[in-house]
Amino acid sequence: MISARDISKVFNAGRPSEFTALHGVSLDIRLHETTVLKGPSGSGKTTLLALLGCMSRPTTGRIFLNDREITSLPERFLTEIRRSTFGFVFQQFNLIKGISALENVMAPAYPTGEKFSLLRRRALAALEMFNLEKRADAKVEWLSGGEAQRVAIARALINNPTVIIADEPTAHLDTRLAHEFIGIMADLKAKGSTIILASHDPIVYDSELADRVVEMRDGQVVSQGISA
Numbered sequence: 598m599i600s601a602r603d604i605s606k607v608f609n610a611g612r613p614s615e616f617t618a619l620h621g622v623s624l625d626i627r628l629h630e631t632t633v634l635k636g637p638s639g640s641g642k643t644t645l646l647a648l649l650g651c652m653s654r655p656t657t658g659r660i661f662l663n664d665r666e667i668t669s670l671p672e673r674f675l676t677e678i679r680r681s682t683f684g685f686v687f688q689q690f691n692l693i694k695g696i697s698a699l700e701n702v703m704a705p706a707y708p709t710g711e712k713f714s715l716l717r718r719r720a721l722a723a724l725e726m727f728n729l730e731k732r733a734d735a736k737v738e739w740l741s742g743g744e745a746q747r748v749a750i751a752r753a754l755i756n757n758p759t760v761i762i763a764d765e766p767t768a769h770l771d772t773r774l775a776h777e778f779i780g781i782m783a784d785l786k787a788k789g790s791t792i793i794l795a796s797h798d799p800i801v802y803d804s805e806l807a808d809r810v811v812e813m814r815d816g817q818v819v820s821q822g823i824s825a
C-alpha cells in the first residue's frame with residue numbers, strides 16, 4: 598500500500614513564480630488494483646504521480662510505502678526504492694533514439710550492477726513477452742507505434758516492479774493501440790501488479806481495468822472514487 602498523508606507540493610517557493618500544485622492531498626493506493634488519477638490538464642496528476650513514485654519529494658506531508666515512511670529518507674535510499682518498486686511508462690514512451698529496442702529495455706537495470714549477460718537475457722525475455730524478440734536489435738526509430746509502446750512497457754518491467762506508473766499513456770495513441778495498452782495492463786494486473794495511471798482519456802478511466810478513479814482538480818482530490 599502507498600499512502601499519501603496531507604501532502605503539498607510548492608514549486609519555485611519564495612519566488613514570484615511560486616505555485617502550489619498540490620494542496621493537502623491524502624490518498625491510499627491499494628495493492629493489486631488499478632487506480633486512475635483523472636482530472637483536467639494542470640490539476641496536479643503528474644505532480645502526484647512523481648511523488649507516489651518517489652521521483653520527487655513533497656513540500657509538506659508524508660508518504661508511506663508499506664507502512665514505511667519514505668518522505669525523509671536520504672536520496673540514495675529513495676533511488677533504490679524507486680528502482681526496485683516502480684516501473685514507469687512515460688508519455689510518448691521516451692524511448693532513447695539511436696539505440697536498439699533491447700538496449701532501451703536494459704537501460705533502467707544498468708545501475709543494479711547485474712551481470713551484462715544475465716541482464717541481456719532478462720531483457721530478451723521481457724521483449725519475448727510482447728512478441729518483440731525479432732525486433733530486439735532494431736533501433737527504436739524503426740519501430741511501429743505499437744511496437745514502441747510494447748518496448749516501453751517491457752522497459753518498465755525490467756526491474757520486476759510491484760507498481761507500474763504510467764502518465765497519460767494513451768495521449769498519443771490511436772483507439773486500437775489505446776485498447777491494446779489497456780489489455781496489456783489488465784494482464785499485468787491479473788498477474789498481481791499494482792497500477793497507477795494518470796489520464797483524462799475515457800478509454801482509460803471508463804475501462805474495466807480501472808478499479809478506482811480518483812478525481813483531481815486544482816491540486817486537490819475532489820473524489821476518492823472508492824467503490825463498494
Ligand SMILES: Nc1ncnc2c1ncn2[C@@H]1O[C@H](COP(=O)(O)OP(=O)(O)O)[C@@H](O)[C@H]1O
Nearest residue numbers: 608609616618637638639640641642643644645
Ligand atoms: N516544475 C514545475 N515548476 C513550476 N510549476 C509546475 C512544475 N510542474 C508542474 N507545475 C505546475 O503545477 C500544476 C500541475 O501540473 P501537473 O501536475 O503537471 O498537472 P497535470 O498532470 O494534471 O496536467 C500546473 O499548473 C503546472 O504548471
Ligand SMILES: [Mg+2]
Nearest residue numbers: 642643764795
Ligand atoms: Mg500531466
